[in-house]
Amino acid sequence: MVDRVRAALPGYEIGDVIGRGGCGVVLGGIHLQLQRKVAIKQIPAESAEDLDARRRFIAEARIMASINHPHVVPVYDYVENDDVCLLVMEYLPAGTVLSRFSSQGFDAASAVAVSLACASALEAAHSKGVLHRDVKPANLMFDENGTVKLTDFGIAKNFGSEGGLQTQTGMVLGTWCYISPEQVRGHPVSPATDIYALSTMLYQLLSGVLPFPPCEDPVATLFMHASDQPIPLTKAKPDIPTPIADVVMRGLATEPKDRWSSAEAYGVALAAAATHCWGPNWLAQAGIPVVGNESITAASAAISSPPMLSPIPWSPPPATPPEARTTGGTVLNGELASPKLPLIATAVLALATIALAIIGLGAPQRGGDLKPGMVTIAGVDPVTSDEVQIDMTKPIPVTVTGIPGDNASLSLNVLGFELGNHDAPLAGSGGPNSTAELPDPLHPLIVAGRMSGELRISDGATTTATYHFGIRSTQSATTTGVAAGVVFLALFALAYLESYARTLRRGRNKVSATVGLPLAAALLAVSIVGAVWVLMGREPTVATLFGCAAVGAAAGVGGVIAATRQGRVNRYRRAHRTPTTGATTVYTSGKTVIIREANTSGNNTGGPTTGGSTTRGGGQPDSGRTRVPGSGTQSRHG
Numbered sequence: 206m207v208d209r210v211r212a213a214l215p216g217y218e219i220g221d222v223i224g225r226g227g228c229g230v231v232l233g234g235i236h237l238q239l240q241r242k243v244a245i246k247q248i249p250a251e252s253a254e255d256l257d258a259r260r261r262f263i264a265e266a267r268i269m270a271s272i273n274h275p276h277v278v279p280v281y282d283y284v285e286n287d288d289v290c291l292l293v294m295e296y297l298p299a300g301t302v303l304s305r306f307s308s309q310g311f312d313a314a315s316a317v318a319v320s321l322a323c324a325s326a327l328e329a330a331h332s333k334g335v336l337h338r339d340v341k342p343a344n345l346m347f348d349e350n351g352t353v354k355l356t357d358f359g360i361a362k363n364f365g366s367e368g369g370l371q372t373q374t375g376m377v378l379g380t381w382c383y384i385s386p387e388q389v390r391g392h393p394v395s396p397a398t399d400i401y402a403l404s405t406m407l408y409q410l411l412s413g414v415l416p417f418p419p420c421e422d423p424v425a426t427l428f429m430h431a432s433d434q435p436i437p438l439t440k441a442k443p444d445i446p447t448p449i450a451d452v453v454m455r456g457l458a459t460e461p462k463d464r465w466s467s468a469e470a471y472g473v474a475l476a477a478a479a480t481h482c483w484g485p486n487w488l489a490q491a492g493i494p495v496v497g498n499e500s501i502t503a504a505s506a507a508i509s510s511p512p513m514l515s516p517i518p519w520s521p522p523p524a525t526p527p528e529a530r531t532t533g534g535t536v537l538n539g540e541l542a543s544p545k546l547p548l549i550a551t552a553v554l555a556l557a558t559i560a561l562a563i564i565g566l567g568a569p570q571r572g573g574d575l576k577p578g579m580v581t582i583a584g585v586d587p588v589t590s591d592e593v594q595i596d597m598t599k600p601i602p603v604t605v606t607g608i609p610g611d612n613a614s615l616s617l618n619v620l621g622f623e624l625g626n627h628d629a630p631l632a633g634s635g636g637p638n639s640t641a642e643l644p645d646p647l648h649p650l651i652v653a654g655r656m657s658g659e660l661r662i663s664d665g666a667t668t669t670a671t672y673h674f675g676i677r678s679t680q681s682a683t684t685t686g687v688a689a690g691v692v693f694l695a696l697f698a699l700a701y702l703e704s705y706a707r708t709l710r711r712g713r714n715k716v717s718a719t720v721g722l723p724l725a726a727a728l729l730a731v732s733i734v735g736a737v738w739v740l741m742g743r744e745p746t747v748a749t750l751f752g753c754a755a756v757g758a759a760a761g762v763g764g765v766i767a768a769t770r771q772g773r774v775n776r777y778r779r780a781h782r783t784p785t786t787g788a789t790t791v792y793t794s795g796k797t798v799i800i801r802e803a804n805t806s807g808n809n810t811g812g813p814t815t816g817g818s819t820t821r822g823g824g825q826p827d828s829g830r831t832r833v834p835g836s837g838t839q840s841r842h843g
Contacts, residue, residue, distance in 0.1 A: 207232070210247060213286035214293070217243065229262070233296065236281075242296040243281060247289065259290060266292050268335050268358045275497045276326035278346065278354040297354055299347035306342055306410060313445065316410035317479045318493035319345065321505065322353035323403055324472030325498040330355075331396045331468055338394065340402035341383045342409070352494050381423045381430075382415055386459050389431040397461035400471050404456025404464075407475075408435070411449075412442035416457055418712060418775070425711070433713045434459070448478035469500055476504035544770035547763045554760035558730045558753050562737045566748035569657045570621075573672030580605055580672065582615075582660065592675035593658065597649040600642040603660070605631060610662040610669045613641045617676065618657040620747055631662075654682030655744045675744070682739045691735035698729035702761075709768035712775055722768070723761030730757025 210232060211219045220233030223244070232245040248262045266283040269292075273279075282293040302319055305311070311319065323345055330337060337344075337358060344357040385401035387394055408416050416435030417426060435457050438450040452475045458464045465471035476495075479487055485506045488495060495502060577588045581604045585593045595601050603613050614628030625646030631639035658676040662669050682688060705722040708715055730753040734745050 209286075209289050210245065210291065213284050213289045213291055214245070217245070217293075219245070229292075234293070242298075244294045244296045246292040246294065262290050262292070265358045268330075268333075269294075271333055272326075272330050272335065274326055274329035276322045276353055276355055277329060278356045294356075295348070295354070297346040297348050297356075299349060299351065301343050302345040302347075302353070302406075302410075303342035305347070311410050312491075313411055313449075314479070314483060314487050314491040315493055316407060317449065317475060318488055318491040318495055319353055319410065320403060320407040321472050321476055321488075321495045321501055322493065323355055323406075324468045324475070325495060325501055326353075326355040327396070327399050327403065327468035328472065328498055328501075330358075331399070336394055336396065337399050337402075338388070339383075340399050340406060342406055345406075350494075351492065352496075381426050384427065384430055385461075386431045387461055389427045395461055396467055397464045400456050400464050400468060401458075401461075403468070403471070404453050408438055408441070408453050408457065411445050411453070412438060414441055416441075429713060432459070432715065446478070446482040448481055449475065452478050469498060472498065472501035473504045476501050480505055542770050542773075544767040544774070547766035547770065551760050551763035551767055554756055554763060558756045558760060559733060561756060562730070562734045562749065562753050563741065563743065565743055565746060566752050567746045569675065569744050569746060570673045571657075571675065573660075574670040575608075575660075575672040579607055579670075580660065580662075582658075582674070587658075587660070587672060587674035590674075592655070592677045594677050594679060595645070596679045597645045597647070597653060598680070600644055603629075603641045603643055605639040605641075605662060608639075608662050608670050610639065610664045612663045613643065614661045614663070615643045615646060616659045616661075617646045617652070618659060619652070620745060620750060623659075624652060624656070628661075649678060649680040649685070651686045652682075653678045653680040653685050653687075654739065655742045657744065677742070682742070685739075687735070688739045691732050691739055694728060694735065695732035698725045698732060701725040702729060702764075706764060706768045709765065710771050710775060712772035719765050719769075722765050723758040726761025726764065727754040727758040730754050730760075733757075 207219055211217075214234070216237055218235040218237055220235070222230055223233045224231035229246045229248050232247065234243045234245045235241065236243060248258060263283070266280060269278065270280045270283075278297065279295050280292065281295070282291075284291045284293070299305075323340065327337060327340070335358070337355065339357060340355075344355065346354050346356050348354060383402040383405045385394070385398045387398060405416055414436075416438075417429040417433065418436075435454070438445055438453050439447060452465075452471070455474075456464055456471055465474065476488075488505045495505060575588050577586060580587065581602075582593050583595050583601055587593050601615060603615070605613065610631055612628055612630055614626060616626040617624045627644045627646045629641040629643050631641045633639050655675065655677050658674050660670075660672050660674070662671075701721060702725040705718040705725060708718040709722070731750060734750050734753050737743050738745050
């Protein structure tokens, strides 16, 4: 590989590989005549014949060459020789923001200065109609003078004619920890997309954690970026000044229109907030130059009554913080309410729902115009018996005595609704007894068990007698369509109940879950009423149905409160995980941050990280500095 690069660049001394990334290999080199160190980026050999990859590489070279700014890495040359594509850039020996972040950490002023330098670079890119779309600590590097340079425009694109950029269908471009909601949704991107990523990066530099709790599944993180609200910066790191936190959180707004209008506006607001909090000399004390944008530079120094910059001190937490409590081995802030009480209330209400379904409220309608001895149904007098047993596969004999009429009808009812009706003429209506055989109103595979019956005797168009009575079929209710419907309703309600509860337990406070969980609980309560009817033979009433639904919904509300509180606890735990064996723990304002080793090399690669799972041992952080895990993705060089 090196020999082919030498053949393509005869005027350079080619060195060893100094970095690798998703977009290519980076070699060190020296321009022989100028004796200037350079970084040479080569497209991967396997991608050289890929026209799309080659086109992106050329586009990156043109984009970077078009932006002349002190915080954007300059491009010196672009060379193609057969299938060898090379990009010659400035050599940046001091590593990436990520590598310094992982090894040394940043105090608050330095973190803000890095963000201002990036904002200045982004404003220059946006003014050329270029979006970066992958702003993150691994793509910001330091030169030998400590100046921050924005690199890796590998997925940058020019604005479309309508001021936005459409990604390819189904593609989500960018690093998932820093990706904007509109990128996840596949919506057009804009300068607000880069502002979101920049705000995410500054949030991490200031607090040591990302705005959203880390998940093992990147898809879950993408969904959180698309729909959830980030943890407020002042909760993740309470000692961050509120004016600075406000600027960062506005940059993290879910909707692009709610963010800062431009990278320059973001930078000016952030610089003004820092100057207000720390005084006009804060940027000089930070030691990281911010140049290339007069508005941002001016805002970094203008103040009427300057308070002095004071570093954020580092101190270990007390052994047992008085305002904290321990849950499952994790020390939680006192502001995180326990889910225990609403969980107990939910369990009590759930048991009350079951008890109410079994005991019931009220009774089905009974009685009417008949007196004992006037009518028999299936050989039983409904007036003197609690219920009439019928075989729903056979005709039902009815005998009428002393009631004028020529027709009898029988209907089956549940909850006041008529399920079926059949009638038949009365034979012998002129004598003392009249008889009829009524077909059963419903097939026993549809409904069976206990229900209400209504017998109606009519003479022509006139109803002469009506009576409501209880019916119990000889067929079992467990093998009916009603039983299957109850099972389906219960499974449906349980599935949505679990889904909504899981969403809330993950800390994703969605309106759909907050409203849907009580509704699913009410449906489950209705299915319990149906199960009691099918299994225990207790005919339901309207009062029982609505009473159980109301108590079930109340249990669902309790479940919402408990799951929401548990979600907050889980988000806190994920953001402040207890370290594994061998990890070095840094406590910042009483909150635990795990240090994971970032494999940094201190050169143009910025030390690519490949997962962030190795723990870093030994050492104490500098005063006022926070050290955190890497982004969990492999860095790429500009």
